[in-house]
Amino acid sequence: MKKGKHRISIKTGKLRLGEEKPVKEKGYEERVSTGIPGLDEVMSGGFEKNSINMVSGGAGTGKSIFAMQFLVDGIQKFNEPGIFITFEEEKEKICKHMLKMGWDLKKLESENKLMIVEYSPDKVKKMLAEGGGEVEWVIGKIKAKRMVIDSLTAFSLLFKDELTRRQALLDLFRIIERWDCTALLVVEHESEVERHDSMDVEFEVDGIILLYYLRKGDVRNRALEILKLRGSKHASRIFPMKITDEGVKIYPEEAVF
Ligand SMILES: Nc1ncnc2c1ncn2[C@@H]1O[C@H](COP(=O)(O)OP(=O)(O)OP(=O)(O)O)[C@@H](O)[C@H]1O
């Protein structure tokens, strides 16, 4: 699984970021449940353990709820602590919104099962320069096994030109790979488009999930597509998705319209 990723270190030559993790044995494919009812069964059981994945969609498509559900489910069902790094929404707002899904994030934080970290631009640059810094410390402290960055788009916009931006993203991926975590990175792209806006790093991640809010006539329905899942079988249909007070759910047996 880690094979493809060594490509990044060769390209960037960033040896300063630390030692390589030992390459896992061939065929090592432990799965990590997505926490989304209906989704694991159409993606060979979930994300690959310690892989880097993206959930991408337009405004209000449910990206943040999806990502938080991945963490909360991991804590509640698998006792796997998680870290949520936010570049946009304030922590207070996130906690308030997610409480509607019945997720008491403050309680999970007090139990050291979850950490929500608000990141400012200067902190991000420091993190990259230090090769992890505070985030690495938090991950070690709660022994996080799952991590979310909301959003990678906001992160990348902190860097002005395209080259610096791409380099920063690759540096970030290299840091994430050193942690014993399955990562889910939120990416924003324009709604309504079938085309998936490129951040130019899609080739570097293991999995990509797209969220849609599709319109047909005067009706709009939510939908989900698995665009990529490196080394695994996955369904190629677009599935209906719903957001309710219990979070996100997909319906593999049904049609979007
Ligand atoms: N309890 C609920 N029942 C049904 N739909 C809900 C519920 N709570 C939130 N939603 C829907 O979820 C959407 C917001 O989800 P979320 O914040 O995850 O989206 P997002 O893709 O992260 O948005 P943004 O691009 O603004 O960050 C809202 O637009 C709303 O329609």
Ligand SMILES: [Mg+2]
């Ligand atoms: Mg969001």
